[in-house]
Every structure is written in structure tokens, then in C-alpha cells.
Amino acid sequence: MSFRILGKTGWKVSEIGLGTWQVGGGWGKAFDLKKANLLLHTAFDLGINFVDTADVYDGGLSEAAVGQAVRERSEKIYVATKCGRRIQPHLNEGYTTERLRRFVEDSLRNSGLDRLDLIQLHCPPSEVYGRDEIFGLFEDLRSEGKIDAMGVSVERVDEAEQAIKYEIVSTVQIIFNLFRQRPADVFFHQAKEADIGLIIRVPLASGLLSGKITPSTTFGKDDHRHFNREGKALIKAKPSLVFRSQKPFLQ
Template identity: 60%
Template sequence: MQYRTLGKTGFNISAISLGTWQVGGKWGSAFDEINADAILNTAVDNGVNFIDTADVYSDGESEKAIGRFLKTRKEKLFVATKCGRQIQPHVNKGYTPAVLRKYVEDSLKRLQVETIDLIQLHCPPTAVYYRPEIFGLFDDLKKEGKIQHLGVSVEKVEEALKAIEFDNVTTVQIIFNMFRQRPAELFFEQAKKKNIGVIVRVPLASGLLTGHYTEQTVFESGDHRQFNRNGESFDKGETFSGIDYATGLQAVEELKQIVPVGKNLAALALKWILDFDAVSTVIPGASKPEQVTRNLEALNEGSLSKEQIQQVQAVYEKYIKASVHHLW
């Protein structure tokens, strides 16, 4: 495993870590405690020491599973969770210090910890980033010992840039992959200047960049890749990175041409992200243990060649940029 510093937190965390949306979220299958435990153990057995979750993943079951798991391991593990998405309707006025405080305290109980290493606002409406009292709450929670650090999970680059104006924001979790390249522009530059930890989510574009899907692939009715393709339930950008599925398949076919014999597209896609020095960690999810080990293969990859980078960019320009770049 390779380790990197998570910005101002000072945490030394695995370059490839674990996102747990699949472990407990809208990916078709009901929460499975045994499978969740197997995924977590496989990750940590392979050197992963940073686990990202959220209070809404399977209505808290993901946090509970991690809480139980932490008691079985002796390694120093860092856990990041999120708050705010429980607010319904999910609008600016629903965000209040009292509501968020209660969410944090509930997460502490589910995780069975005294302090949360990293609490993140969970993709709040853009207007929330302009409310100092919301960010001030987390200073209070830090003084009380309930959290160690504050971060944000964002949908848009605009939100990321606004969030890091607050001194107590230490990390930004953002979608970044071969199909969502805008963060590599101004945001990465500013993140490095301010020593912000960058946590990359949706690195494989909801699985598209594994190269395993076809037009015949069928997703379960409870899987967001089936019900949220047009943003019916939450931001469209969370599903296939916001691109049209058929277009994504075309782009993937061209990307497969640059994968060396004996290698896989997912590993190449993850290594492409890790080659950006602003990135602290990538948090691909896994719905089964073998996906964890597959993702970690990226650590054995050399950096992409200049030619490969140019080919990735050409595919982005040809298929993706016009419909995605300006939106997020």
C-alpha cells in the first residue's frame, strides 16, 4: 500500500481507500452484514486504513457495520462519515446547527466511537456554503471532542472553491475521473495552495470505467444506475458521472484500446487519478471482496505514458466534455 497525507488533517492514509456506498446504499441489494464485514476485512488486510461512509447509507446500517468492525481490528484506522442528507426535503432551510449536531451525535453512537476522525457535510445545497453559522457549528463540536476535522462532499467545483474559504474545512470529497475532469483545473490548484485533502469519489463512473458493462447489462430496480440516470432521485452527476449510458459505453470501448495486454481498465482509470498530485486518496466502492483486491491492482501500475494521457483526453473531448464539463 502507498500512503499520502490528507491535507491539513495530517492523517497518513492509504492512497486507495474504501468507499462504502455499495456496502450500504442504493445499489440494488439489501444490506448484508456478512458481506459488509468481508469487504471491510479484505480492505484492511491489504493496507487500507481510511474508510468513508455516511449516515444515510442503508439508514445507518453502514455506520453500524463499521462500528462493529472497528472493535475487531487493532490497526489505526481513520473513519470519515457524512451528515445532512437525512434532511427532507433536502433544501437550504433544513440545514440548522441543531439538526446537524443531532446527526453527528447519532453517528457517534452508531460508530461506537468517542470522536469522529472526519465529518463531512454531505452534498448540501449550494446556498449552505454561504452560511458561516453552519460551518461554525463544527468548531464547537471539535472543542467538545466529538469530531477531529471537518470536510465537505460536493457536487460542483463552485461549491468546493467556496467551501475551502472556511478555515476549518480540511478536506473536499469530489467526483473526479476520466469522464469528469474539471476539478483538475482551478480547484486542484487552490486545494494545493491551501493544503486541502482531496478525496476522490466515483472514480470508476459508477462502474462504467471497469469496462464490464454492455448495452445488455441489466441493473436491479433498487440500483441508482437504473432509477437515477436522469437525476430522478438525486444529482444526476452521481450516476455514471452524469453522462449518457450509451455514450459512456462508446467512450469505454475506445479507452480499452489503451489498456496494456494483461491489465484492466479499472486499474488504469484509478492510476490516472492517482497521478494527480493534488489527490490524497481515491475511494472506490466494492459490493464484494474481490472488487477490493481488483481496485488495489492500480497500485502496481506505472504512471500513464504521455501517449496514454493524450488518448484519454481525446476520448474525453470526443464523447464527454460538451455534455458534462460545464455542469459540475
């Protein structure tokens, strides 16, 4: 396994990290703690020391599985989680410092960890990136020892550009894959200049680039790939149809 420094965090992390949305639901299969534990420990055995999860992945079960597996290891495993998507309707007005503080404390309880290595805003509405009090909250949480670092998970490049103006922001999680190349053209150099760690999400385009999806592939009714960005069910998940319909693959 190769390692690199994750921006201004100073952490030496594996170049390949483990995303755990699939551990906590949304992919057509019920949560299975035994399988989750096996997946996590296999990744750790292979040298992965960076795990990304979120509080909305099966109502905190993914965070709990990650926390349990990390506590069972002797080596340092960096845990990144996310908050904000529990706010429904998902609007700027719903983002308050009180709610976000509660979400961070919930994640600490879910994971059983004394401190969160990295907490990320989970693709909030664009207006949130301009609110000083939101980012000030995470300064407070770091001073209180509840988090070590803060980052953002974004939908658009302009959101990433706005977020990195805040000193507290150490990382940006952004979509980048064969279909989504724009960040390399307009943002990656900005991240390097600001010493921002990049966390690449949807690198395999939700499985489309895995080599396992064929024209005959179908997804279960509870699998997020069964629906297009408007929430309409797809009759047949052909790769070309998935590419046109799924929000993660659209610029």
C-alpha cells in the same frame, strides 16, 4: 500500499480508500452484515486505512458495519462519514445547527466510535457554503471532542472553492474520473495551496469504468443506476445512456 498526508489533518492515509455506499444499500442488493464485514476486513488486510461512509447509507447500517470492523482491528483506521442528506426536502432552509448536531451524535451512536475522525457535509445546497453558523457548529463539535476534522462533499467546483475559505474545512470530496476532469484544471491547485486533502469520489463512474458494464447490462429496480437524474427508470442501461443520464457524470 502507498500512503500520503491528507492535507491539514496531518493523517497518513492509504492512497486507495474504501467507499462504503455499496455496503449500505442503493446498489440493488439488501444489506448483508457478513459480506460487509468481509469486505471491510479484506480492505484493511490489503493496507487500506481510510474508509468513507454516510448516515444515509441504508439508514446507518453502513456506519454500524464500518464501526464494528474498525473496533475489531488493532491498527488505526480513519473513518470519514457524512451528514445532511437526511434533510428532506433537501433545501438550504432545512440546514440548522440543531439538526446537524443531532446527525453527528446519531453517527457516533451508529458507529459505536468515541469520536468521528472526519465528518463531511453531504452535498448540501449551494447556499449552505456561505453560512458561517453551519461551519461554526463543527468548530464547536471539534472542541467538544466529538469530531477530529471536518470536510465537505461537493457537487460543483465553485462550492469547493467557497468551502475552503473556512479554516475548519480540512478536506474536499469531489467527483473526478475519466469523464470529469474539470477539478484538475481549476481546483486542485487551490486545494494544494490551502493544504486541503482531496477525497476523490465516483472514480469509476459508478462502475462504468470498471470494465464490467456492457451494452447488455441491466440494473435492479432498487439500484440507483436504474434511474436517470429526474428519477425516471431506464429501460436498458447501456454505457452511453448511463453517461448521458446519470447526474454524477454531468458537468
